[in-house]
Amino acid sequence: MTLDPVTLAVIENGLNQICSEMDLVHEKTSFSPVISEGFDRSNGIYALENGQMIAQGALGLPIFLGVMQFATEAVIELRNDLGPGDIVIQNDPYLGGTHLMDVKMVMPFYYRGRPWCYLSNTGHWPDTGGMVPGGFNSTATEIQQEGLRLPPVKLMEGGELCQDIIDIILTNIRVPEERIGDIRAQIGALRTGEKRLTALLDRYGAATVEAAIAELRARSEMQMRACIEALADGTYSFTSYVDSDGVVNEPLAVALDMTVQGSDITFDFSRASPPCRGPMNCVWATTQSAVYVAMKHIFPDVPINSGCFAPLHIPKPGGTFLYAEYPRPVAGCAAEVSQRIMEAVFGAMGQIIPERMFAAPAGTSGNLALGGYDPEEDQNYIMYLFSGGGYGGWWETDGLTNGCSTVGISKTQPIEILEQHYPLVFEEYALREGSGGAGRHRGGFGVSYRIRLLRGEGKASFLMDHGRFGPPGLMGGEPGATNQIEISQGGSVALPEHISKGEGYTLEPGDWVQVRTPGGGGYGLPSERLPETIERDLRRGYYSSAGQPSVAA
């Protein structure tokens, strides 16, 4: 079937719009601020045969780019007993997952009585049980400590909720009251997708839509190949480092050998560190997804569907911490290790096309979880907080300040919303002076914030990175400032042993936590920076003196 260009464009946008509409319903109706304010969720449409991505919401979290198709694929493999009105729930990291907190739902979609595709989504739940509230432990040594692990099980059967499963879930997680609302929100998003997709198929006919999907996939692949073809063939190596695994205080190497050949690229991670004891192992779905997202950041104009992944080859890095197998703990994989993988891809690409690359961004999600009991509201709570950092300087100008993590697009939650929900007060939320790496184009600045507990007892845990090494510069630029954490308990201030990671810090009313996030790397030699921009930076108080533009506060 040949398609006219208007129909093709309309169907492409129609599919994307269905996903965006699902994202929107999910976000607007959620009770978890991580989803409603932070957009930590993703919705998409996946192929019936193999779960490959047909479309995924442009406003979904980038790291779910590849992950969602792997999760759907796992359901296809393990559940051949699904029918209309069924919805499967799962969060197993080893089955196309990330960390346990990302709970996926997969729904077979039927058109006129025959199975046609899958609609799937994922949302970051504030808690799924486990040793620390919020799930971002940094000391687990096996997955059982990290929380409730759900294989693909039916949450809904023939349109009816399976109360048994819901009871098991709600019994095993903290603050279950609002989670039933989140479950409904996630189901509502899938239902919305079902309705809209049916309307699209009614209007254009299944055969036309199928032809359009095949055509879009081919075009996307062609476009990615054209981008790769312009790169000089060869093998380029770059190693980035995770501070530590949270248990053994030694860096972990993400060693990449990237081979460009014609219109294909092979990403070889076989020299990476072996599996680690702590929760910095990365599951296979997330490792692949991280590479996809990095490439999309470098070539943002290639439309997203499974076609654009075809020229990217990633041999399974068995025997490394980037190919985690049961029962390795994985709490840090989606938010942190994935960003080191992307940093390695950026670094390797920086050797080929530095004139259109950027120095390393802050590259940590800055996960902070605080859970406890609020006596005034008489309820338990869990706050999951993430934060931004500086982006690297780039070919045109300085890096952005307080940019989002490379794997995410989650906006930080407004302080006013956080203070409505939790018994704490922010005493500072400010630009972190001095944190941008020096360069002709300096890195952007990180953030400095302090949270003081007001009521009850709380427990804080941190899972961040770049505490040991700042985000590297490019073309002679200096690294950005490293991540710093301070905890004040009963008037005495302590730093975590693992610098960017730690857990089980008990806070009493009046205790506080201070976090300073990394700045971006600099681009080009600092000596080439224009005097007027140095002067402007001083006037604005970005740096304290002209002589030491890269020294962190």
Place this chain on the structure above:
Amino acid sequence: MSQWQAGIDVGGTNTDLLLLEPQSGEIRVEKVSSTPEDQSRGVIRGLVESRVPFNRLTAIIHGTTIATNAVLERKGARCGLITTRGFRDILELGRRTRPRNYGMIGSFEALIDRSFRLEVDERMDAGGRVLTSLDEDQVRDALQELLKLGAEAVVIQFLHSYVNPTHEQRATEIAREVWPNGYVTASSDVLREVREFERGSTAAVNAYVQPVLARYLGRLSDELASNGFPNRLLVMQGNGGIMAADLAVRQPVQTVMSGPAAGAIAAAHIGHQSDFPNLIACDMGGTSFDVSLIRDGIPVVSAEKDLAYGVPVRVPMVDIHTIGAGGGSIARVDAGGILRVGPESAGAMPGPICYGRGGCRPTVTDANVILGRVDPAEFSGIESSAAIEAVETALTEKVGRPLGLDSVEAASAILAVAGNQLASAIRLVSIEKGNDPRDFALFPFGGAGALHAVALARELGVPNVLVPRFPGITSALGCMLADLRHDFSHTIWRSLAEVDPSHAEAVFAEQESRGRAMIAEEGVPIADIKVIFEADLLYRGQSHVFRIPVLSPGFTHDSVVKTLREHYRARFEIELHEMTPVLASLRTTVVGRRKQIDLALFGANASAERHPDPIDKRAVYFESSFVETAIYDREMIGAGAVIEGPAIVQQADSTIVLDPGAVATSDRLGNLTIDVGNVV
């Protein structure tokens, strides 16, 4: 005694005026060059040239781009910020975003420079209880410091002022005592809503544009008064309603996107009266291309617009997408050998080469001239053969030679590239929001819109084009058609069950009477007043509010819950019966509906004919060759007339190109309805 109304739209290139005397049906249209250094001069000149005496004018309604441009070009006032200690960087930090989802690049400058952002001791908690009382001395010191730095306007924003604004109000009082002008903005006055960055940004935009807007509207009002205009100047708001200029100066953020909103309002009215309830309205003038959607006769409105990256404005505005493409857009070949059109524009001065005002870089309008689509004689005051020659030379040198094309091919390539950009902009607001353009008609306006409409419709698959009677002054017409509108909101932020219904009704009553009083004060003749009551609710634990219509009197817990559930289910496909509804705020909109104007007043001339003859013929380039093409005068096209393409319809304020295969029919209102043919 005649009673004239005037709608005035000031664009980047031209100032358009439409004057109407409703009783006699007499109409005057004026177009003068905009005077960017002081827009009021162009406005006054246009009014003088219309020769309607100022004291015969009952209403002047003005759409302006002053506020929008000040933000986009970062040419607003020097502003200071006084805020809660620890939070001066909120405006610069935003909420950790990047300009595009993919790509780790971009840059951002806050509207208020960091050295102008000062902190004072004060703090509320989320419940509105005072944690640290306001240090008034620090406020006074900060104000002095800002004055010393040269700030002209000041924003006061404290955390949680949406729930308890007393600190903000007190600091505002202090500021008003010492601040030398009235330019003091309290965030909770502008937007009483949670989210410090969005509220702060809305307040910053308000302060940033206030002095600029106040100076302009003050000057214009004075000049109008001194010329004998007896009433208050009215200003278009971004939400599509109008209000008195002196009220607008108090809430300048409401005038953001005011000009484009007027165009959407006109499109909605014309579409409604012509049975095209669904329109894609495209305004193409000299410098920019604005697209908006009219669905079921109503312009789509959004309160979630970002005026630019990192500059959210959370007041309701007609949802308009703008790109820098217009008749004046300059074509060039970039370093990579790629033809680019815009966003740089030749503007009003020097303008396109064919204007003969010294422009030497080829523009979209120049390409239209070379291809015969626009009559060079239209540009008066110059020797047209000389102008054509200059255009050809520039096209060859600047575009043709680098690309290996002759001047005609170069002109054609420029239109193709420009057309593609326009189509993308339309797709953004239509297709990408889930609408199929085939369900819409294209509504081109602005001086250059109708030149490109048929080709554009074909590319998008839109079957019909509706060209209004006066495409060049549609925004001015929108100003004349718009209603007076005042919006009020009152934050409650309590569980619905705890709210006394009689209290809610009292709030509504008070808001309604304030709106009625403002309309009375504005002194514009109206047909009636419409009042809309709405409530924003959410379920406890959520953070996004959901707006529903409510009754007052008749506000009961049961009826509100019932409506909430019904609307929630219809929108989101879910029911949340176990959750607790929270009443976030009560909203009242008071609309002073003005007397409907029958658009047939703008219909064809009495002398127009059902079978008009062409006034001329010339060679026009279509597809890949010049075709002998009939030229019609719009003034001679009567109701029911049918014109087949290829043809060109000329009128004073616009040129309509009918490509081969397109057929235009003139309706009762004087619109041309074009069946574009060849739609896929």
